[in-house]
Amino acid sequence: MRKRKENWLVKAFTNLLKNKLATVAFFFLILEILIVLIAPYLTPHDPLETNIALKLAPGFWASEGYVEGYYLGTDHLGRDVLTRLLYGGRISLWVGFVSTFIGLIFGVTLGLLAGYYKQLDNIIMRFMDLLFTFPGILLAMLIVAMLGASTTNAMIAISVWSIPGFARMVRGKVLSLKEEDYVTAVRSLGASDFRILFLHILKNSLPVIIVVSTMRLASSIMSIATLSFLGLGSPPPNPEWGAMIATARDYMWKQPSLIIIPGVVVMITVISFNIVGDKLRDVLDPSLKENA
Amino acid sequence: MAKVLDINQLVTHFTIAGKPYPVIRDLSFYVNQGETVCIVGESGCGKSVTTLAIMDLLPNNGEVVSGSIKLNEIELTKLNKKERNAFRGRDMGMIFQEPMTALNPLLTIGYQLTENIMLHRNVDKKNATEIAIHYLNVVGISNPKERLKQYPFQLSGGLRQRVMIAMVISVKPKLLIADEPTTALDVTIQKQVLNLMNKLKKDIDAGILFITHDLGVVAEIADRVIVLYAGRKVEEASVEDLFNNPKHPYTIGLMNAVPNVDSDHFEIKPIPGTFPLLTDDIKGCRFHPRCPFAMDRCRSEVPSELEYDNHHRVACFKVEEEYAHE
Numbered sequence: 001m002r003k004r005k006e007n008w009l010v011k012a013f014t015n016l017l018k019n020k021l022a023t024v025a026f027f028f029l030i031l032e033i034l035i036v037l038i039a040p041y042l043t044p045h046d047p048l049e050t051n052i053a054l055k056l057a058p059g060f061w062a063s064e065g066y067v068e069g070y071y072l073g074t075d076h077l078g079r080d081v082l083t084r085l086l087y088g089g090r091i092s093l094w095v096g097f098v099s100t101f102i103g104l105i106f107g108v109t110l111g112l113l114a115g116y117y118k119q120l121d122n123i124i125m126r127f128m129d130l131l132f133t134f135p136g137i138l139l140a141m142l143i144v145a146m147l148g149a150s151t152t153n154a155m156i157a158i159s160v161w162s163i164p165g166f167a168r169m170v171r172g173k174v175l176s177l178k179e180e181d182y183v184t185a186v187r188s189l190g191a192s193d194f195r196i197l198f199l200h201i202l203k204n205s206l207p208v209i210i211v212v213s214t215m216r217l218a219s220s221i222m223s224i225a226t227l228s229f230l231g232l233g234s235p236p237p238n239p240e241w242g243a244m245i246a247t248a249r250d251y252m253w254k255q256p257s258l259i260i261i262p263g264v265v266v267m268i269t270v271i272s273f274n275i276v277g278d279k280l281r282d283v284l285d286p287s288l289k290e291n292a
Numbered sequence: 293m294a295k296v297l298d299i300n301q302l303v304t305h306f307t308i309a310g311k312p313y314p315v316i317r318d319l320s321f322y323v324n325q326g327e328t329v330c331i332v333g334e335s336g337c338g339k340s341v342t343t344l345a346i347m348d349l350l351p352n353n354g355e356v357v358s359g360s361i362k363l364n365e366i367e368l369t370k371l372n373k374k375e376r377n378a379f380r381g382r383d384m385g386m387i388f389q390e391p392m393t394a395l396n397p398l399l400t401i402g403y404q405l406t407e408n409i410m411l412h413r414n415v416d417k418k419n420a421t422e423i424a425i426h427y428l429n430v431v432g433i434s435n436p437k438e439r440l441k442q443y444p445f446q447l448s449g450g451l452r453q454r455v456m457i458a459m460v461i462s463v464k465p466k467l468l469i470a471d472e473p474t475t476a477l478d479v480t481i482q483k484q485v486l487n488l489m490n491k492l493k494k495d496i497d498a499g500i501l502f503i504t505h506d507l508g509v510v511a512e513i514a515d516r517v518i519v520l521y522a523g524r525k526v527e528e529a530s531v532e533d534l535f536n537n538p539k540h541p542y543t544i545g546l547m548n549a550v551p552n553v554d555s556d557h558f559e560i561k562p563i564p565g566t567f568p569l570l571t572d573d574i575k576g577c578r579f580h581p582r583c584p585f586a587m588d589r590c591r592s593e594v595p596s597e598l599e600y601d602n603h604h605r606v607a608c609f610k611v612e613e614e615y616a617h618e
Contacts (some may be wrong), residue, residue: 008398118352180393181388181390181393181394182393182394182395182396182397184349184388184394185386185388185394185395185456186396186404186408187349187380188347188349188380188381188385188386188388189380189381189385189408189411189459189460189463190377190378190379190380190381190382190408190411190412191381191407191408191411192377200396200399203396203398203399204396204397204398206398
């Protein structure tokens with residue numbers, strides 16, 4: 001009996017896991033999220049704890065100078081790189097998820113309204129176009145400049161930046177869904193606009209929303225790293241990945257691993273989200289392949 | 293007998309490239325309680341547009357320009373959108389042509405049925421489920437409890453159409469509109485669905501407006517038939533009268549175009565010419581370019597609808613003259 005209730009989401013994930021690359025990426029992300037969540041139990045160090053005596057110690061690969069317990073070495077203030085990486089992941093992933101979620105709430109609502117009500121379409125979508133025309137980083141810098149540099153403000157900036165992508169995709173989906181026979185059918189049965197829009201149409205737009213969310217997650221994580229690198233995101237001494245790269249710039253010749261390690265982590269995380277998003281799109285809605 | 297639906301001089305326009313074109317021209321008819329009225333005609337004659345106008349589901353470029361639509365003595369065209377929405381489902385329900393796409397693919401049959409029942413009948417979830425099971429039984433679906441948990445893709449076209457019918461009649465509407473409900477089904481299932489509707493006709497006591505282009509279906513289900521041509525009613529008669537004694541040249545043409553499978557070499561006699569485009573400007577009787585009996589008068593004047601024996605109504609000058617001679 002349980003088996004028959006198996007829904008499309010479960011099926012989509014089953015199909016997703018048939019792809020090797022997507023499976024690797026998916027489990028990497030799950031693992032990363034888990035590790036980041038239990039970071040305090042994994043490492044004995046504090047991410048902000050400095051120890052000048054140990055500064056710029058190399059990692060386990062070095063033949064000399066490696067300090068036991070500091071597996072990936074230390075930075076210029078003697079802080080453990082591995083610990084900072086784990087705590088940094090908390091900020092990056094948190095900002096990524098929250099800003100995508102906020103972007104999703106506003107973007108999807110606006111997209112639904114624009115697609116369904118012809119009168120609102122122009123007003124909403126021209127405003128979205130306005131947001132679209134700004135290069136993302138410029139928009140984020142503008143918002144952070146107005147509100148001041150902090151993790152929360154960076155989060156707000158990235159959220160705003162996420163809205164038009166959601167709105168545009170959802171609007172397109174609504175435009176095609178509202179012509180569907182079953183929408184006319186439920187209308188002929190006397191369903192209200194609210195019910196048609198937020199039950200029947202929204203539910204059928206979920207594949208699009210899921211795919212766009214995964215893609216937005218990747219770019220949000222990229223964005224918070226970028227903003228922090230520029231000094232507009234998470235302020236020091238917070239262990240944010242982008243900020244770690246920024247501060248390591250001065251020591252990049254002496255200790256290249258300080259830049260390479262967080263750089264690679266950002267890259268793998270973003271690529272993983274993109275792979276999962278891409279494959280999810282294939283299994284959820286092949287028609288999106290061309291225009292996403 | 294009470295008139296469930298009474299339409300008077302209905303005119304609808306569709307705007308194409310900024311210009312309005314009439315789709316329904318001066319259409320009047322009524323449906324009595326417990327009666328099945330069939331509207332027949334070719335594609336594009338305005339059959340579906342009539343139903344959409346009644347349901348207020350016309351696409352954005354279509355509008356009812358004049359005329360009245362009365363449902364149980366209540367004038368619908370004067371109501372605002374919200375007041376009109378209250379009639380949909382509760383007082384008038386519609387069965388669509390394409391059962392494969394008329395159900396939401398992501399919601400279970402049970403959810404869609406109970407949602408509708410709860411909306412219109414003021415019952416809680418448990419009672420709504422009972423009502424849903426009852427009506428699935430009524431439309432002849434075996435194992436209704438199991439079916440409620442299934443998604444539309446797990447049902448065949450015939451079953452989905454039955455579910456649609458169950459959904460519409462479960463709220464006991466006074467008017468049931470069926471827009472070619474059997475067209476998308478294969479013939480054996482068509483027959484089953486028609487039998488079901490014939491059976492329901494007696495039980496639900498609603499007026500049924502049945503749209504089709506299939507004269508076989510008409511013979512099967514109708515009490516009264518309205519023949520539409522290019523947005524205008526050309527003939528209206530009881531089903532016996534229409535088949536035994538068609539009067540309008542178009543109706544006669546339609547009858548001749550149905551192959552008789554009982555004779556050895558069955559011959560199809562098509563109506564010459566093609567169906568006019570919506571944008572074609574035809575003066576006089578809309579049928580005259582294809583009519584073998586067209587007279588000068590047909591090319592300039594629109595024939596008015598006259599009633600002959602047995603409430604047989606025809607709009608044709610030829611018929612008019614024949615009767616004048618008798």
